[in-house]
Amino acid sequence: MSDALLLFDLLLALAVVAIAAAALLVRDAFAMIVLFVVFGLLSALAWVRLAAPDVALAEAAIGTGLTGALLLKTLHHLRARGMAGWQPGAVAQRPVPRAVAWLNAGLALAVMAGLGVAILGSPLRVTGLEIAVAEAMPLSGVENPVTAVLLNFRAYDTLMEVVVLLSAVIVVWQIERGAGPAPAPSLGPVWQGFARLTLPAAALVGVYVLWAGAEAPGGAFQGGAMLAAIGLMMLLTGLYRPHPDHRGLARLLFVLGTVAFAATALLVAGGGRASFEYPPSYAKTLILLIEALVTISIAVTLTALFHGREPVALKGDLRHDP
Known part of the structure; x- marks a missing residue:
């Protein structure tokens, strides 16, 4: 039973990372929002596996449900005002400057490295x-x-x-x-x-x-x-x-x-x-x-x-x- 749960946890962790990457890389605004909602649902499931049901409830209700609705409403609002940059497929018409992209990537890697150092450096079995x-x-x-x-x-x-x-x-x-x-x-x-x-x-x-x-x-x-x-x-x-x-x-x-x-x-x-x-x-x-x-x-x-x-x-x- 523990092996099955371990396999499930590994698949869940890989799915969370994959959906997060897809939400960042996809060019369609509506698809981004859908992937964000899926990411939130998987995150809520991960919190359940971490024995944190309170956080899972908050993530599912606020981080996924209401935030997803707000994003969809914002997209509808922008399209209604004729902002072509938010139409499907139009995001590619406004490329992010290469320097900004590299800066964002560097900051993200720095945050990931800091979290990794904090996790690996923390003592085990501490209450x-x-x-x-x-x-x-x-x-x-x-x-x-x-x-x-x-x-x-x-x-x-x-x-x-x-x-x-x-x-x-x-x-x-x-x-x-x-x-x-x-x-x-x-x-x-x-x-x-x-x-x-x-x-x-x-x-x-x-x-x-x-x-x-x-x-x-x-x-x-x-x-x-x-x-x-x-x-x-x-x-x-x-x-x-x-x-x-x-x-x-x-x-x-x-x-x-x-x-x-x-x-x-x-x-x-x-x-x-x-x-x-x-x-x-x-x-x-x-x-x-x-x-x-x-x-x-x-x-x-x-x-x-x-x-x-x-x-x-x-x-x-x-x-x-x-």
């Missing part, structure tokens, strides 16, 4: 922080060590990740402001019926993944990505149309997770503890509250990133004309 995390688990408020690390032991890093998402949607709205509208892709009436049947179940799964994160693989980012997939489906099928009146609510939901995260840190620090040093009796409640609000912000932010531009009033609409 790292595993023992420290295990000893602190009774005070963390949750039973899943990954959630304990992300929301308790290194909550600053997770807060900054939420801030990055907030910054991304602010930048996108600013860049797109004033740009002319581009036709949005539509899946048609068949997919509308499919969406109406599956979206309630998908919402339940997203909420369950959030709730299960306290004890099993899951959490805010995985649950938020699944809920964002619902938003993407609603946009694509036309079940929801962003309206200028919704901008205030959208902005509130964008900052909801960041504000809750930072307010909790300040509240705990005001009680004489270090930031994010939750009182053991309230740790689980605070973590679940933060995760729930962060999940909402992640879902709305990722959906807004897919939509792209800030909802604005059409010309002639006197009620919403800015």
Whole structure:
């Protein structure tokens, strides 16, 4: 059995490298995106083999699903604006300067060499922080060590990740402001019926993944990505149309997770503890509250990133004309 798994792991590693190389070398933009999605799925499977289901869920939901959808939407957006450089086969018309290509290759080789030296030079059979995390688990408020690390032991890093998402949607709205509208892709009436049947179940799964994160693989980012997939489906099928009146609510939901995260840190620090040093009796409640609000912000932010531009009033609409 171990020989079969070893063969599977070798084939998986070779497939990941081969798909990554193909995504870099193929000249068709659509094919690049498809290969990127396949690469993400294989990477998620690799994380499963490395006994990291939390990372695998995040990779499959965010790194593959939503990022792939964003890339496809970007390609559609560029083609709709008549940018011929993004048409199939047109990438070859704008060759990369040889000096830039060699510089990129050199930097990539340097990164690979650095990673190789770090891996080969690292000691074997070292537990790292595993023992420290295990000893602190009774005070963390949750039973899943990954959630304990992300929301308790290194909550600053997770807060900054939420801030990055907030910054991304602010930048996108600013860049797109004033740009002319581009036709949005539509899946048609068949997919509308499919969406109406599956979206309630998908919402339940997203909420369950959030709730299960306290004890099993899951959490805010995985649950938020699944809920964002619902938003993407609603946009694509036309079940929801962003309206200028919704901008205030959208902005509130964008900052909801960041504000809750930072307010909790300040509240705990005001009680004489270090930031994010939750009182053991309230740790689980605070973590679940933060995760729930962060999940909402992640879902709305990722959906807004897919939509792209800030909802604005059409010309002639006197009620919403800015």
